Amino acid sequence: MRSTDHLRLAAGAITAHPARSILTVLGIMVGIAAVILLTAIGEGVRLYVLAEFTQFGTNLIAVFPGRNTTLGISGATISTIRPLSLDDATALERLDQVTAVVPVIQGNARIEYGKLGRRSMVLGVGAGVPEAWQMPVASGSFLPGDNPGTARTYAVLGDRMRKELFAGVNPLGKRIRVGGDRFRVIGVMAPKGQMLGFDLDDTVYLPVSRAMEIFNREGVMEIDILYESKARAAYVEQRVRELLIARHGSEDFSIVTQDQMLEVLDSIMNILTLGVAAIGSISLLVGAVGIITIMTITVTERTAEIGLLRALGARRRNILLLFLGEAVLLGGVGGIAGTGLALGIILLLQILVTGLPLEIAWNYVTTALLFSLVIGILSGIAPAIRAAALHPLEALRAE
Amino acid sequence: MISLRKISRHYQQGGQQLAALQDIDLEIGPGEYISIMGPSGSGKSTLLNQIALLDRPTSGTYLLHGRDVTGLPDDEQARIRRENMGFVFQFFHLIPRLSAAENIEIPLVLSGVDSVLRKQQVAKAMLSFGLQDRSTHRPDQLSGGECQRVAIARATIMHPGTLLADEPTGNLDQATGKQVIDLLEQLNRQGVTLIMVTHDPAIGERASRRVKIVDGRISSDA
Numbered sequence: 001m002r003s004t005d006h007l008r009l010a011a012g013a014i015t016a017h018p019a020r021s022i023l024t025v026l027g028i029m030v031g032i033a034a035v036i037l038l039t040a041i042g043e044g045v046r047l048y049v050l051a052e053f054t055q056f057g058t059n060l061i062a063v064f065p066g067r068n069t070t071l072g073i074s075g076a077t078i079s080t081i082r083p084l085s086l087d088d089a090t091a092l093e094r095l096d097q098v099t100a101v102v103p104v105i106q107g108n109a110r111i112e113y114g115k116l117g118r119r120s121m122v123l124g125v126g127a128g129v130p131e132a133w134q135m136p137v138a139s140g141s142f143l144p145g146d147n148p149g150t151a152r153t154y155a156v157l158g159d160r161m162r163k164e165l166f167a168g169v170n171p172l173g174k175r176i177r178v179g180g181d182r183f184r185v186i187g188v189m190a191p192k193g194q195m196l197g198f199d200l201d202d203t204v205y206l207p208v209s210r211a212m213e214i215f216n217r218e219g220v221m222e223i224d225i226l227y228e229s230k231a232r233a234a235y236v237e238q239r240v241r242e243l244l245i246a247r248h249g250s251e252d253f254s255i256v257t258q259d260q261m262l263e264v265l266d267s268i269m270n271i272l273t274l275g276v277a278a279i280g281s282i283s284l285l286v287g288a289v290g291i292i293t294i295m296t297i298t299v300t301e302r303t304a305e306i307g308l309l310r311a312l313g314a315r316r317r318n319i320l321l322l323f324l325g326e327a328v329l330l331g332g333v334g335g336i337a338g339t340g341l342a343l344g345i346i347l348l349l350q351i352l353v354t355g356l357p358l359e360i361a362w363n364y365v366t367t368a369l370l371f372s373l374v375i376g377i378l379s380g381i382a383p384a385i386r387a388a389a390l391h392p393l394e395a396l397r398a399e
Numbered sequence: 400m401i402s403l404r405k406i407s408r409h410y411q412q413g414g415q416q417l418a419a420l421q422d423i424d425l426e427i428g429p430g431e432y433i434s435i436m437g438p439s440g441s442g443k444s445t446l447l448n449q450i451a452l453l454d455r456p457t458s459g460t461y462l463l464h465g466r467d468v469t470g471l472p473d474d475e476q477a478r479i480r481r482e483n484m485g486f487v488f489q490f491f492h493l494i495p496r497l498s499a500a501e502n503i504e505i506p507l508v509l510s511g512v513d514s515v516l517r518k519q520q521v522a523k524a525m526l527s528f529g530l531q532d533r534s535t536h537r538p539d540q541l542s543g544g545e546c547q548r549v550a551i552a553r554a555t556i557m558h559p560g561t562l563l564a565d566e567p568t569g570n571l572d573q574a575t576g577k578q579v580i581d582l583l584e585q586l587n588r589q590g591v592t593l594i595m596v597t598h599d600p601a602i603g604e605r606a607s608r609r610v611k612i613v614d615g616r617i618s619s620d621a
Contacts (some may be wrong), residue, residue: 311480
C-alpha cells in the first residue's frame with residue numbers, strides 16, 4: 001500500500017466528521033498557540049532585560065572596592081581594605097588594550113541655578129563616560145581629562161536636569177551650585193532614559209575629584225574599564241587583577257565583567273522562558289488527551305471497517321499506519337493552525353501596542369510544530385495498535 | 400484448488416468445548432459452483448471462514464493450490480486473501496464515507512496499484528456491473544441491489560480465482576436477490592470458483608454441487 005494512499009484515506013476519515021475533527025484540532029491549536037505566545041513573551045522580556053544591561057556597552061569590566069567573602073561581610077572589615085583611588089584608575093589607564101577608564105562616585109546633592117534648585121543625583125566621573133557608557137553629548141562637550149588634583153570646576157547636565165533648570169535658556173557657560181560649590185556648565189548629555197530605576201537624565205556629572213570633595217570620600221565607588229572589542233575579557237580581567245594586587249598588596253577588590261553578568265542574566269531569563277513554555281505545554285497535554293479520546297472512539301466506530309480491510313488483504317501494519325496517520329494529521333493540522341494563530345496575534349500586538357517586549361522564539365516555534373506531530377503519534381499509537389490487533393473475523397461481525 | 404483435510408474448529412464457551420467443525424474433508428476444484436447449506440448454528444459460516452483464511456482451525460490441514468497455508472503468518476494469509484479470494488457479505492460491508500468507485504478501488508489500493516491504473520480498472524468494472532452513473536454516490540445513496548453490485552465489483556476487481564459469498568441475498572428482496580445470484584452465476588460461468596453459504600434452499604439448489612452441514616459435519620455432498 002502506498003504512503004500517499006495511507007495519507008489520503010486518513011484525511012478522508014478525518015473530513016468525514018468535520019465537527020469533531022475541528023474540535024480536536026482546536027485543542028492542539030490552542031496548546032501550540034499558548035506555547036508560542038508565552039515563549040514570545042519570555043523571549044521578549046529576556047531581550048529587553050539584556051538590552052537594558054548592554055546599553056552601556058559590552059566590553060566593560062567593573063572593579064569595586066572590598067571583596068565578597070563566603071561569610072558575606074564585604075565592607076565590614078574596613079581596616080584591611082584599601083579604597084580604590086584615583087591613582088588606581090590612572091594606573092589602569094596605562095594597561096594594554098584598555099581604551100578608557102572611568103572612576104565613578106555617586107551621591108546626592110542640592111543643585112541650584114538662580115532661584116531654582118532641588119536635590120538630585122550627582123555622578124563624579126572621569127572623562128571617558130561618553131565612550132565607556134555609550135552616552136553621546138547633545139551639546140557642548142563632556143568633562144575634560146584634567147589632572148585629578150587640579151580638575152576645573154566644570155559640570156555636565158543630564159537631559160532632564162537641563163529642561164528643569166534651564167527651560168528655554170542655553171545652559172552652556174552658566175554657573176550652577178552643587179552642594180554649595182560653584183560649577184560651570186560645559187555640556188548637556190543626550191537623553192538616555194532610565195536604567196533599573198536610575199534616571200540618568202536627572203543627573204549632574206562632575207569631575208570625580210571634585211565630587212569626592214563634596215561627598216567627603218577617600219576612594220571611588222567603582223572603576224569602569226572599557227577595553228578594545230577584539231581583546232579577550234578574561235585576559236584584560238587578569239591584567240587588571242594583577243595590577244591592583246600589586247598596588248594594594250592583596251586582592252581587596254571585586255571584579256565583575258559584563259560577560260559574567262550577562263551570562264547569569266541570560267540563564268535566568270532562559271529558565272523563565274522555559275518555565276512559561278512548560279505552562280503552555282499543559283494546554284498541549286489537554287489537546288493530546290482530545291486526540292486520544294477521538295481516536296479511541298474512531299477505532300470502536302470503525303471496527304467493521306477494520307475487519308473488512310483485513311479481510312480484503314490489508315496487513316496489520318496498514319491498519320496501524322492508517323489510524324496513526326489520522327492522529328498525526330490531527331496533531332499536525334492543529335500545530336500549523338496554532339502557529340498561524342500565535343504569529344497572527346503577535347504581529348497584531350506588535351502593531352497595536354508598541355514597545356511590548358514580544359519576540360517570536362523561533363526555536364520554540366519549530367519545537368512546538370514538531371511536538372504537535374509527536375503528540376499526534378503518541379496519542380494515536382495506543383488506539384492504532386488496538387485497531388491493528390483486532391481479529392479480522394471478530395471485527396467483521398461488529399456491525 | 401482448495402483442499403481441506405480433517406479440519407476441526409473448537410470453541411471454548413463457558414468452560415465447555417464446542418465443536419463447530421469436526422473432521423471436515425473437502426476438495427473444491429477450479430471453476431466449481433458449490434453451495435454450503437445447513438440450519439443456523441450448523442457451522443456453515445465457520446467452514447466458509449476457514450476456506451477464506453479468516454480463521455485458523457484447531458486441527459487439520461488446508462492446502463491451497465497444493466501449498467499448506469494452515470500455519471502461515473497473518474500478513475502472508477492477508478496477501479493470499481488479497482490475491483486469491485473475493486468476498487461478498489450479507490450486509491455488503493461497504494465503507495460509508497467512501498463513494499462507490501472508492502469502495503471498489505480498495506483492494507487495488509491495498510495492493511499498491513498505481514492510481515492511474517486503478518482508475519481505469521475501476522471504471523471498467525463499474526461499466527460491466529452497470530454502475531457507471533453511480534460512481535460518486537455513497538452507499539447510503541444506493542439501493543440494496545446496487546450496494547451488493549458494488550460489493551461484487553469490489554470482490555472481483557483483483558480477478559480472484561475464488562468468490563466467497565456469505566448469504567449474499569440475505570439482506571435483499573426476492574427480485575433483487577435473483578439479480579445478484581444471476582450476476583454471481585455469470586461470473587462462475589466465466590471460470591471463477593463460486594462458494595456460497597445460504598440457508599435458502601431455493602438458492603442453494605441452483606448450485607451444481609451442494610454441501611449440507613449438520614452439527615459441524617458434512618452430512619451430504621452432491
